[in-house]
Amino acid sequence: MTTRQRMGSTHIEAERPADRKSLGASLIGQLLEWFEWSSYAVFAPFIAAAFFDKSDPTSALLSTFGVFAVGFLVRPLGGIVFGRIADRIGRKNVLMTTIIIMALTAVLIGLMPTYEQIGIWASVILLVVRVLQGFAHGGESATANSYIPEIAPAARRGKWGSLVYMSIFGGSVIAYTLGGVISLALTDEQIAAWGWRIPFWLGAVAALIALYLRRHMKESDHFEELGDGGAPTYDNLSDTRSQTPQRPNWVNVLLVIGMVSGVTSAHYTWTSYISTYAISHEGMSTQGAYWVSVFAQTCGLIALPLWGALSDRIGRKPVMYTFAIAMALLQIPLMNFIDARPWTMLVAATLSVVVVAAGGALLAPIMAEVFPTSQRTSSIGFAYSLSVAVFGGTAPYIFQWFTSKDLTHISGIYVVVLCVLTLVSMRILPETKGIDLREV
Missing domain, CATH: 1.20.1250.20 (MFS general substrate transporter like domains)
Structure with missing residues (x-):
């Protein structure tokens, strides 16, 4: 068996209660973030009607940019920025920060005034909020893909690591299921007026619970073993x-x-x-x-x-x-x-x-x-x-x-x-x- 295939020392590889609790806290936060991300897609037609005016060229432009560009342009930036931060100050600190940002943005979307109330500023504010969401989402994904395998026992790292992707499916399933329930319980007029805000209100409450759980997460042993002199440099990726x-x-x-x-x-x-x-x-x-x-x-x-x-x-x-x-x-x-x-x-x-x-x-x-x-x-x-x-x-x-x-x-x-x-x-x-x- 090669050096790379050896199991690590007992204190790293044994499955511990603290590791399982940290796993649960991390996954709950990721599930919440994917739920909020998917909820925006589920209720996109109602959100667009509330915050954009197609007869206004500026608003229409912001709508196009916000829907199609933010999610796939800002998330990579968030992954890069938060990834570097996580490699310098720790995985837990980033996971705490991203859940706070997602909680605040959920509250903002749930309470924001509409286009009819404040005009083009509704479009601008929503775009800014989506930028923040995408930025935090990219950081969350990058850090979770690093953190959970690091706290997992080597012999179960595949199973533990698969739970990161479970949050993607899980958040989407919850969002679409809730969307179906809301569509059955409310009329289209009620959904357009206030029903589309329900997932974000629920998400804000759930974020507080996730934040509390993440306060008790342990830092990755692998990161802590780097010590003060272990912080990487980023002048050139090929240096390492x-x-x-x-x-x-x-x-x-x-x-x-x-x-x-x-x-x-x-x-x-x-x-x-x-x-x-x-x-x-x-x-x-x-x-x-x-x-x-x-x-x-x-x-x-x-x-x-x-x-x-x-x-x-x-x-x-x-x-x-x-x-x-x-x-x-x-x-x-x-x-x-x-x-x-x-x-x-x-x-x-x-x-x-x-x-x-x-x-x-x-x-x-x-x-x-x-x-x-x-x-x-x-x-x-x-x-x-x-x-x-x-x-x-x-x-x-x-x-x-x-x-x-x-x-x-x-x-x-x-x-x-x-x-x-x-x-x-x-x-x-x-x-x-x-x-x-x-x-x-």
């Missing part, structure tokens, strides 16, 4: 060499970008775009597509820790290969399988999301096992956020472009190509199951 194997850190950054590309493109295709495609292109009922999406993502939620645990037994590479090969083979046939009948989307989306879960489950553990502790969060913040922004955020728009050109049958090639890139990247990256993170 990873032992996976002795290659410049920037090479690992590029490989992680490639690894994430297939996962994030497939994820956004089958969780964000597919319902729109089914409704607008295939004529599926809105309620049918809506609840099928909830069911499929719930199945993905259940599958995530199972894939993570499997990777702890057979290795990261076989599970990630399974995702990349299966998704590349199934993407186009499953897209073509969907028609106006909800059961067709039920089959296609559920199978696809379960496959996506195989890749998503391993992102956190693999990224943590590739990068050195002193640059772990900043490297993840850059590689992960950039890949999600470039490949995940563009997937729905690329699909929509192909569909508008009556080329739906080949639109899945985008995901197929990126899954091949994931496969190639994983072929180059080493097997990291059971690695001692202190030796990275």
Whole structure:
């Protein structure tokens, strides 16, 4: 057994109550952040009507920028900035800061005056709030992908790390379920008047609970072992060499970008775009597509820790290969399988999301096992956020472009190509199951 595959010392690798409590506190905060992020998407039409005026060119411009750009431009910036901070002053401090920002922005959205009340300033304020949300969200994602694998026992790092991605599915499922309940309980007029604010009011209250729980989180042992002299420098990423194997850190950054590309493109295709495609292109009922999406993502939620645990037994590479090969083979046939009948989307989306879960489950553990502790969060913040922004955020728009050109049958090639890139990247990256993170 190689040095990289040895388990660490008992005080690092044993599963302790404090670690489990920290895991729970971190996950609750992430679940909340993804719930708030998804709630904005669920109620986007009502929010747009409340804060923007399409007859006002300036407001319309802000609306376009706020909806399409903020989420995928500011999140990478937040990942980079907060990642560097987390590598300097600790993971816990950043996770406390991001939850505070998300709580404040939820309160602001829930209480903000509308366009009718203050005019263009409503659009401006909402845009600023979304910038803050995206910035905090990027920092939260980068730090969580570093923190949870660091506090996990090496033998269970795949399972623990998969819980990071569970928060993505979990927050989305809660938001869409709440959206369905609100749409059934209230009229469209009531939702437009005040009902769309309910998720943000609930999110603000939940944030206080998450903040209290995070106060009692422990700092990562791996970060604390760096000591005062362990703070990294950022003049050049290639100055620090990873032992996976002795290659410049920037090479690992590029490989992680490639690894994430297939996962994030497939994820956004089958969780964000597919319902729109089914409704607008295939004529599926809105309620049918809506609840099928909830069911499929719930199945993905259940599958995530199972894939993570499997990777702890057979290795990261076989599970990630399974995702990349299966998704590349199934993407186009499953897209073509969907028609106006909800059961067709039920089959296609559920199978696809379960496959996506195989890749998503391993992102956190693999990224943590590739990068050195002193640059772990900043490297993840850059590689992960950039890949999600470039490949995940563009997937729905690329699909929509192909569909508008009556080329739906080949639109899945985008995901197929990126899954091949994931496969190639994983072929180059080493097997990291059971690695001692202190030796990275």
